Amino acid sequence: MSHLLIAPVLLPAVLGAVIILGLRGDLRWQRGLSLLGTAALVGLALWLNLLAADDTIRVYRLGNWAAPFGIVLVLDRLAALLLLLTAVLALAVQLYAVGSGWDRRGWHFHALWQFQLMGICGAFLTGDAFNLFVFFEVLLIASYGLMVHGGGEMRLRAGVQYIAYNLAGSVLFLAALGVLYAVTGTLNMADMAARVAAIPPGDSALLRTGAVLLVLVFAIKAALVPLHFWLPATYANAPGPVAALFAVMTKVGAYGIMRFMTLVFPQDTVVESVVMDLLLPAALFTLALGQIGVLGSRHLGRLAAFAAIGSVGTLMIAVAQQNPQSTAAAVYYLVHSTLAAGALFLVVDLIGARRGDLWLRPRPAMPGNGLVAVLFFATAIAVTGMPPLSGFIGKLLVMQATAETPAVIWVWAVILLGSLVAIYGMTCAGSLLFWKGAEAGSAAPRAPAGQGLSLAAIAALLAGIVALTVFAGPAMRLAHDTALQLHDQSAYLEAVLSGQEGTK
Amino acid sequence: MEFLLASAIGVMTAAGIYLILRKRSFAVVLGTTMLSYAINLFLFSTGRLVVDAPPVLREGAGVYTDPLPQALVLTAIVISFGMTAVTVMIALGAYLAGGDDRVDMPRADRRPPESDERGDA
Numbered sequence: 001m002s003h004l005l006i007a008p009v010l011l012p013a014v015l016g017a018v019i020i021l022g023l024r025g026d027l028r029w030q031r032g033l034s035l036l037g038t039a040a041l042v043g044l045a046l047w048l049n050l051l052a053a054d055d056t057i058r059v060y061r062l063g064n065w066a067a068p069f070g071i072v073l074v075l076d077r078l079a080a081l082l083l084l085l086t087a088v089l090a091l092a093v094q095l096y097a098v099g100s101g102w103d104r105r106g107w108h109f110h111a112l113w114q115f116q117l118m119g120i121c122g123a124f125l126t127g128d129a130f131n132l133f134v135f136f137e138v139l140l141i142a143s144y145g146l147m148v149h150g151g152g153e154m155r156l157r158a159g160v161q162y163i164a165y166n167l168a169g170s171v172l173f174l175a176a177l178g179v180l181y182a183v184t185g186t187l188n189m190a191d192m193a194a195r196v197a198a199i200p201p202g203d204s205a206l207l208r209t210g211a212v213l214l215v216l217v218f219a220i221k222a223a224l225v226p227l228h229f230w231l232p233a234t235y236a237n238a239p240g241p242v243a244a245l246f247a248v249m250t251k252v253g254a255y256g257i258m259r260f261m262t263l264v265f266p267q268d269t270v271v272e273s274v275v276m277d278l279l280l281p282a283a284l285f286t287l288a289l290g291q292i293g294v295l296g297s298r299h300l301g302r303l304a305a306f307a308a309i310g311s312v313g314t315l316m317i318a319v320a321q322q323n324p325q326s327t328a329a330a331v332y333y334l335v336h337s338t339l340a341a342g343a344l345f346l347v348v349d350l351i352g353a354r355r356g357d358l359w360l361r362p363r364p365a366m367p368g369n370g371l372v373a374v375l376f377f378a379t380a381i382a383v384t385g386m387p388p389l390s391g392f393i394g395k396l397l398v399m400q401a402t403a404e405t406p407a408v409i410w411v412w413a414v415i416l417l418g419s420l421v422a423i424y425g426m427t428c429a430g431s432l433l434f435w436k437g438a439e440a441g442s443a444a445p446r447a448p449a450g451q452g453l454s455l456a457a458i459a460a461l462l463a464g465i466v467a468l469t470v471f472a473g474p475a476m477r478l479a480h481d482t483a484l485q486l487h488d489q490s491a492y493l494e495a496v497l498s499g500q501e502g503t504k
Numbered sequence: 505m506e507f508l509l510a511s512a513i514g515v516m517t518a519a520g521i522y523l524i525l526r527k528r529s530f531a532v533v534l535g536t537t538m539l540s541y542a543i544n545l546f547l548f549s550t551g552r553l554v555v556d557a558p559p560v561l562r563e564g565a566g567v568y569t570d571p572l573p574q575a576l577v578l579t580a581i582v583i584s585f586g587m588t589a590v591t592v593m594i595a596l597g598a599y600l601a602g603g604d605d606r607v608d609m610p611r612a613d614r615r616p617p618e619s620d621e622r623g624d625a
Contacts, residue, residue, distance in 0.1 A: 134579065154609075156597045157598045157609055158613075160532075160595050160598050161608075161609070170584075174546075174547060178543070181551075181576075187572075233609050236613075298615070359616035
């Protein structure tokens with residue numbers, strides 16, 4: 001048993017505590033330590049990916065208690081990949097936050113940032129349903145603090161909405177866990193899977209209720225229509241770097257659905273059909289609403305938020321198919337859409353810093369117009385899924401994975417028409433920002449100083465997208481292996497529940 | 505016993521849902537508190553209702569009550585208490601910054617300020 005598995009949770013937890021207790025007033029040290037910690041997390045995640053690449057599922061038993069009784073952390077390919085994605089996104093976005101000075105505009109930015117990372121890493125690693133709830137709360141509490149970072153009326157108002165919505169979601173989570181515990185008598189995910197498989201079909205009413213409640217909770221986090229109402233106001237009003245980090249938070253919801261649908265409620269149980277019948281229509285509506293929202297937004301932050309909703313829709317279309325091929329497409333698209341949404345929010349923040357506000361209306365040209373235009377153009381291509389970037393490959397994979405389904409006409413129609421609408425929306429926004437602005441006058445405000453780090457951070461995220469495009473073959477093989485491992489329920493059960501000699 | 509607990513959970517959930525749908529943040533805070541009380545009781549009942557039985561091993565006890573939901577309720581109480589405090593603080597901040605305690609976003613969140621729309625910058 002390697003203690004390395006718990007390091008992605010412990011490292012940010014300790015760092016956050018050190019920063020908040022020891023370095024309260026010293027921003028330079030806070031920045032250095034926090035950046036160092038996130039960089040170490042990237043290294044750690046890389047190492048865990050190398051470990052996970054041999055297809056064994058590693059289990060860390062906390063306190064060395066035997067599995068259904070103690071809490072376990074489980075490292076498989078999906079968990080390792082998502083850890084790496086989180087760490088890379090966090091490092092780039094944190095560089096941006098330092099470069100743009102966002103971390104100076106309020107207290108405790110770096111401590112909250114580390115606690116947020118702790119929650120996200122823990123949620124990806126844990127193999128216990130109640131522990132998943134606890135890590136959700138950790139990441140949510142930190143996200144409340146980050147969401148209202150810097151203050152301001154609109155941000156605080158949006159923060160109240162965000163918190164109220166998520167508190168209701170947490171209550172629903174507890175209700176779902178309570179129902180599942182009442183039916184199965186366990187909270188360990190592997191043990192729960194074994195017991196769900198043994199429940200006779202005629203006796204599954206309560207189990208189905210619990211499963212639907214749980215999927216509702218994850219759908220709130222993933223912002224699936226009609227549970228998406230918290231997202232546009234939150235993302236549009238959150239500080240730019242925070243919104244960029246939140247790009248991975250919607251993916252935590254998607255991860256929850258993927259994990260529970262493949263492990264605890266796989267295809268042959270009655271639960272699966274009920275949930276899946278709801279999930280595909282919800283995903284299609286989410287995609288349609290996101291793309292129309294991109295076209296209809298008058299605020300650039302809101303536009304980026306709707307683009308994030310649209311990407312969740314595409315992702316969930318693939319997740320709802322529930323076969324290894326579609327899951328592989330989902331994993332690939334998940335990585336792409338997280339990087340793309342993060343880059344988009346950073347570019348939007350960059351534009352906001354230069355224009356003064358984010359309303360889409362003609363203003364004088366901003367300083368460095370050409371460079372910002374190039375960055376916006378590149379992220380818009382990535383987000384809308386146009387060639388040559390990886391969004392195009394991801395969309396093709398999703399369409400290929402849905403080619404066999406009965407609803408293929410609807411799925412393809414929504415994806416293709418939605419892309420068209422989003423491209424049109426992005427084009428309108430871009431031409432208004434960069435061309436009409438240039439005509440409106442040249443009384444440009446001065447460029448904010450010290451933007452090199454910010455630009456480098458955005459460039460790093462875009463480089464990630466380019467790498468995902470150039471190395472699409474190896475990335476797809478990795479995604480495919482991940483999907484195969486995810487759909488092999490018995491391997492997970494065996495890793496967690498058997499071979500427990502030497503435990504208490 | 506069962507009826508008492510079930511009706512208590514039901515009434516508190518109904519009151520909580522009614523309150524979190526109101527548009528003043530004070531009512532919403534009360535609503536989330538109410539909901540978390542209801543859910544604590546509900547979690548308690550998921551281990552089946554047993555009266556006068558010990559939760560841990562004891563000499564001569566034939567019937568036990570499930571200790572796990574009690575531990576879960578304890579965690580849930582701590583978390584919901586902390587969450588409520590955070591909500592109150594941020595709602596208070598929004599009230600002080602915005603001048604009212606409405607939960608819905610004002611019109612300025614969706615439309616640019618009118619005075620700037622004519623293009624003066």
